Amino acid sequence: MTTRARDTLIGWALLAPAMTLLVAFTHWPALASLIESFYSTARPRRPARFVGTANYEQILADPVFWQAFSNNLLYAAGTIPVSIALAILMAVWVNDRIPGRTFARVAYFTPTVLPMIAVANIWLFFFTPGYGLLEQITGAFGLPSHNWLGSPETALAAVTVVAIWKEAGFFMIFYLAALQAIPPVLAEAASLEGASRWTFFRRVQFPLLMPTTLFVLINAVINAFRMIDQIIVMTRGGPDNATTLVLFYIYQVGFSFWDTAYAAALTVVLLALLGLVAFVQYGILERRVHYR
Template sequence: MRTEAPATPLELVARSIRPSSTTVHAWLLLLPAMTLLALFTHWPALATFIDSFFSTPRPKRGATFVGLENYRQIVDDPIFWQALTNNLLFAIGTIPVSIGLALLMAVWVNDRIAGRTLVRMAYFTPTVLPMIAVANIWLFFYTPQYGLLAQLLSAFGGASYNWLGSKDTALLCVTIVAVWKEAGFFMIFYLAALQQIAPSLGEAAVLEGASRWYFFRRVQFPLLMPTTLFVLINAVINAFRTVDHIIVMTRGGPDNATSLLLFRIYELGFAFWDTSAAAALTMVLLTGLGAIALAQYIFLERRIHYR
């Protein structure tokens, strides 16, 4: 180590201003990621927020500041209310069922059963497949006359039914697809968490005479609560950002029966080119999701045992 003369106060200030070579390197290394993040995440988010207060620019008339006009239009739009209702029904239909199924499958696969690896893989397949492909497969299931469901029904003497073409069943149909897709994905998280639970806990419970159900209710389920919170937040977010299989299967129809919020945003922005309305609706959706996530943390955090 070389010895240095004690620095004067002026030198110290100069040193702190002049960037050392390590600082420059650090910023250079951060630059690519920061650029991409700013360009494709931060700026669009900010721009959306700003655009939601302006009118949609048209060829003859630029964007003008309209304040909360876009938001007022949303409130007046009956299709928004229908999309919101649809989305709430969709959430209520998908979240508890997919989480429940995921938990059930994970507990089952976690126990020693024959062909466990195969079953695990089978459960995870829906997550690996692209949603567009999956939606096409399901489209075939639901097709009237020659679809899988129709063929099964006709084998038992049932009449053919247009599942996706009817206002009464279309939403249920897309809900089932979402459940099928989500459950396998959430199962992986539950399975990982279950494997963290020491096998000796199960053995201790067995020695004490606890039934499988008692052990699940009193030990496994409470120990899985951190995972449940994580999965729940993800499930809520996923329920409100579903769009791909709606586009492939129903395009929001019939008569907006399967129009969900993100699909409505897509429709407003890229079908009607009313980008300001889409921006405002995006802000509404984001605020809502943020509020729900926060509420979940606040209410569930207290009941959770973290290891």
């Protein structure tokens, strides 16, 4: 056997374990979902048959899907800008030479380390009507009691707040790393020119953080559309579908109603949507990002 052929063989052998897992549990299921979305759901007495785009037509006519979709847009619009802004703010703050900055960094990062199930349960307590933390505070000021998670008007906002709390610290770590890659001499040069802290941030730090912002933004969008554990623990999509997000709806359709073909079609729509968003983000922002 020639060296080259042997190298190729060894290369493939080394790739094989990871490749097997990826193909078995990622690539094939994705492809299978796409195929299944064009079939009807198999029932005990009626096997799956090809139905063309019937599932997709159903999606267009499905009011719950549209509500889940608009909920998801609101959820994304609420979590993404706020958590990114908070992340930058915290990162800039704990990047400076402040006393106890290691403590501050750890404190900000803690929510990320906690599992979402635990976080959701903690916040469930905060939001509990009657004796929850929030109620105790508002009650102390004599404000009327409010069921934050139980009312359709406030449930989505309450869930959004939790997501912001959990994500901001995670994004902060990326910003912190990026800030530390900016040479300190730039700050000195700017201070010699008389630039204020804000000017330095606006004209130097923020533009130099753009690659990180792009990365974080794409992650934030993906996170916003694949959020499910928090919903399951906190609201189960209720009240009256007020907090049903797209992935939770897919989960419900697939595993509560067992309409797997329809769930497959919904999954394909979600994937296409995410792909499109990532494509647009790269396409538009890439040109405005300065890479070093």
